[in-house]
Amino acid sequence: MMYFLAVLEPILFWGGLIVFLISLGMYAGRTKDVKSILQFWQPTIVFNPLENKVNRIGLAMMIVAVVIRVTLFVML
Numbered sequence: 001m002m003y004f005l006a007v008l009e010p011i012l013f014w015g016g017l018i019v020f021l022i023s024l025g026m027y028a029g030r031t032k033d034v035k036s037i038l039q040f041w042q043p044t045i046v047f048n049p050l051e052n053k054v055n056r057i058g059l060a061m062m063i064v065a066v067v068i069r070v071t072l073f074v075m076l
Contacts, residue, residue, distance in 0.1 A: 002072065009068040016061025023047070023055035 024037050027047055036044040
């Protein structure tokens with residue numbers, strides 16, 4: 001089980017990062033508004049429903065990966 005989690009963690013993290021970046025690419029392709037992506041501290045991005053779902057899935061995958069990493073750290 002520990003080995004499975006150790007293998008799953010980087011897959012979820014990097015996969016989630018790729019999915020997150022895809023959502024940003026979808027937004028940039030639709031709106032041609034790259035400035036909003038580069039200035040991420042300003043809340044100017046308005047995702048459509050599909051982009052929002054993809055974005056949240058990517059973020060959730062990365063959060064699960066961090067939880068697995070912390071769990072493995074505490075258990076070992």
